[in-house]
Amino acid sequence: MGQRESGLRESAMTRAENDASATDAPPARVPLRFPSLAWFEALVRVMRGNAARYEHLGYTDCVIQFTVTDGDEGKPWSVRLTFDTYDVTEVALASPAREAITDFAFEAPLAVWRAVLENIARNGGKPDLTYTLNYLSLQEPLFTVAAEDQLRRDYFFRYNQTMQQMMNDSHHLETRFS
Amino acid sequence: MGVDIKVGKLTPLPGDVPSSAEALEKYEREFHSHSQVWGEILQTNFERLSKGNYSLHWMNGDANNWGGQKPKISSRGLTYIDINRVKGSGEIGEVTAWKSFAPRGSIREPYKNMMPVLESYDVTHKNDVWSDNVAPLYEEAKARQWNATRDIPWDEIGDLPEDIAKASCQLSTFLSEIEFAAADFPARWLYRIPQDYLEVKSFLATQIMDEARHQEVFRKRALMGGGLLHASPGFEWALKSILEAPNHVMGTFLLNLLGEGLVLSLFRSGEMIAKTSTDKEIFRLCMQDEARHVSYGVLQFKYYLDHHANRPQAEEELHRFSDLGEQIIMTAFSEATLNEPIAILLGGGLKHIDKGMDGLGKLWAVFIEEYLQRCDRAGFDRRARCTIPKEFPWGSARAA
Numbered sequence: 001m002g003q004r005e006s007g008l009r010e011s012a013m014t015r016a017e018n019d020a021s022a023t024d025a026p027p028a029r030v031p032l033r034f035p036s037l038a039w040f041e042a043l044v045r046v047m048r049g050n051a052a053r054y055e056h057l058g059y060t061d062c063v064i065q066f067t068v069t070d071g072d073e074g075k076p077w078s079v080r081l082t083f084d085t086y087d088v089t090e091v092a093l094a095s096p097a098r099e100a101i102t103d104f105a106f107e108a109p110l111a112v113w114r115a116v117l118e119n120i121a122r123n124g125g126k127p128d129l130t131y132t133l134n135y136l137s138l139q140e141p142l143f144t145v146a147a148e149d150q151l152r153r154d155y156f157f158r159y160n161q162t163m164q165q166m167m168n169d170s171h172h173l174e175t176r177f178s
Numbered sequence: 179m180g181v182d183i184k185v186g187k188l189t190p191l192p193g194d195v196p197s198s199a200e201a202l203e204k205y206e207r208e209f210h211s212h213s214q215v216w217g218e219i220l221q222t223n224f225e226r227l228s229k230g231n232y233s234l235h236w237m238n239g240d241a242n243n244w245g246g247q248k249p250k251i252s253s254r255g256l257t258y259i260d261i262n263r264v265k266g267s268g269e270i271g272e273v274t275a276w277k278s279f280a281p282r283g284s285i286r287e288p289y290k291n292m293m294p295v296l297e298s299y300d301v302t303h304k305n306d307v308w309s310d311n312v313a314p315l316y317e318e319a320k321a322r323q324w325n326a327t328r329d330i331p332w333d334e335i336g337d338l339p340e341d342i343a344k345a346s347c348q349l350s351t352f353l354s355e356i357e358f359a360a361a362d363f364p365a366r367w368l369y370r371i372p373q374d375y376l377e378v379k380s381f382l383a384t385q386i387m388d389e390a391r392h393q394e395v396f397r398k399r400a401l402m403g404g405g406l407l408h409a410s411p412g413f414e415w416a417l418k419s420i421l422e423a424p425n426h427v428m429g430t431f432l433l434n435l436l437g438e439g440l441v442l443s444l445f446r447s448g449e450m451i452a453k454t455s456t457d458k459e460i461f462r463l464c465m466q467d468e469a470r471h472v473s474y475g476v477l478q479f480k481y482y483l484d485h486h487a488n489r490p491q492a493e494e495e496l497h498r499f500s501d502l503g504e505q506i507i508m509t510a511f512s513e514a515t516l517n518e519p520i521a522i523l524l525g526g527g528l529k530h531i532d533k534g535m536d537g538l539g540k541l542w543a544v545f546i547e548e549y550l551q552r553c554d555r556a557g558f559d560r561r562a563r564c565t566i567p568k569e570f571p572w573g574s575a576r577a578a
Contacts, residue, residue: 058322059254061314085254134462135449138544149549151476157442157469158318161462 064103305485309477319384326395345519350400359417361389416510434475451523543571
């Protein structure tokens, strides 16, 4: 049973203290490479700047993983995001072999991620129908929502709007892919 | 003296529903049957009040260590989980003998003989209702509420071709038809679950609210698109079967795990079948709610099996019930009022309904696999006995 199923966790609050000032800072327009830890950290800063929207969407309590199946010079690359209440409390590099703590993982090749992010950017944060996470999740094996079991996979459905908002917020970032 | 018989003077035969006079008479009899205890309470209180005395017995909290332990507020506020860390009030028994409104953790033992017994509170075993995620799900449900009046872009439906418009309205009619049954089922059991399982009652109350909102949003969608279309006999029988399930565990399996699991899959596929941003938003928001109900169903089922004194017997009974339950749901989902509008929306119009049916077949395989995986997670191996075909039966006779 996942940690959240046995009880809501105390906030891990592993966010570095020095991130606090960055929370309120305007989104960086310095091009950031995707995939990279820096890119996801910047995305979380954008999310914190949009906190009212996430609070409107409601609690999110899960650990998710993004895997770019060919993101590390052709090899898999992964990052883990820990959602707690309305915040992402941890962004960390992860093992592409899904970690036990992870509830579910988005897994896709770089070309798919690139197409998604470019579509979101082109549409100012409102992706076309065929570029939403939910739509993509029905396109296995091109894009997979992987989980140890269906209950943990169902977190994706429970928190779907939050996940999509997070992706949509990427349009505030200047992204490069090489 | 002749007997004056006139039809108009005959007393009507009693109907199934008692008249208000009969109901009042029954209520009065019930009240008077407990007149002694009513009288004792009233007399004691009146004597004290008339003498100008105070009782203040309620200020003695020794029996439950009043003030001994305060809950700690967590990062998100004060949740049921936080307050359940307090000894006594936070302890939830495997069986409860309390069939009254007295709150769990209150000093209630001294008053037991003076309190009424609510015979309707007959689901007294925790494993019939509990799931280990029920308290977090209640918090999540409160935090993720939305408003069908305000949060849907109703002005973005636009003008749709007639076939698409009618398919959208038919699908909305179907969803409007089923959603209140999904509220009636928990409501029916909420009334039978004792107060000691307050976390479960609280979560079921959110499910009822969710389903009310779903009924509301699909009714509005149908009317905004042209109007309601056809009701579905197959679904009526299925919904009746859910409401009349033999017990809470079986009904929850049928509604939350199987039925809502399939509806969740349907909402999920809304990204592909919806033709307007209005519909997409409706499906996305409903999907989140539905996933909570499914999660409760999965872990309630698991808790029941894990805590049953005779698990093999419990599993066999549930397999017998599932044999029926799957046929109930299969019959419902075979209705043209459901699969044809989906196929039209998936295919992109009536002309492409065949293409849509092929797409529905692919979705069907996903739906059934997800159902079986949820059974796996609950510790209920249904794969060998599943009676729902893994492939959608569209065109199978023609192909043969």
